[in-house]
Amino acid sequence: MNENPKANLLWLERSLEEEFQDCTDAWKRETGHLSVAGQIAKHHAYRRIIDMGEPVIPLILDDLREKPNHWFLALSAIANETPEVAERDKGDMRAISEAWIQWGRDKGYID
Numbered sequence: 507m508n509e510n511p512k513a514n515l516l517w518l519e520r521s522l523e524e525e526f527q528d529c530t531d532a533w534k535r536e537t538g539h540l541s542v543a544g545q546i547a548k549h550h551a552y553r554r555i556i557d558m559g560e561p562v563i564p565l566i567l568d569d570l571r572e573k574p575n576h577w578f579l580a581l582s583a584i585a586n587e588t589p590e591v592a593e594r595d596k597g598d599m600r601a602i603s604e605a606w607i608q609w610g611r612d613k614g615y616i617d
Contacts, residue, residue, distance in 0.1 A: 522558065526565045529555050534575070547579040556583045567610040574603035581606055585613075 529551040537546045546552065555562055563584060566577045576599075582588045589609040595601035610616040 522561055523565060526555060526558060526562050530569065543576050543579060546576045552580060556580050559584060563610065564615045567607055567616045570603045570607055571616075574599040578602055578606065585609075 533546075533549050533551040533555070536551070537549050540546050555566070563581065566581060566584075569575065570577055578588075587609075589605040591602055591605045595605075607616070
């Protein structure tokens with residue numbers, strides 16, 4: 507490792523982003539045909555993303571901003587909370603995504 511602690515942190519951050527992206531790509535590729543959130547969330551790459559913990563929350567939220575996806579179980583597991591969603595919107599992936607994105611803004615994870 508580099509003698510510069512700041513450079514070490516940048517290397518770790520890049521490494522986390524790369525691992526997150528590799529896991530995300532595998533998860534999406536291998537579960538794209540599934541429609542049940544519970545099955546999708548059991549995928550090994552999805553579980554690995556959850557294991558990465560809080561540092562991946564901004565990465566997940568950025569992915570949600572691009573396109574709604576089944577990130578809600580991962581976010582709930584990592585953050586240990588779930589934002590409120592109106593009863594009429596509970597099955598609406600776009601509305602749930604927006605609730606999580608707003609939660610991320612409110613908590614300072616994203617701008």
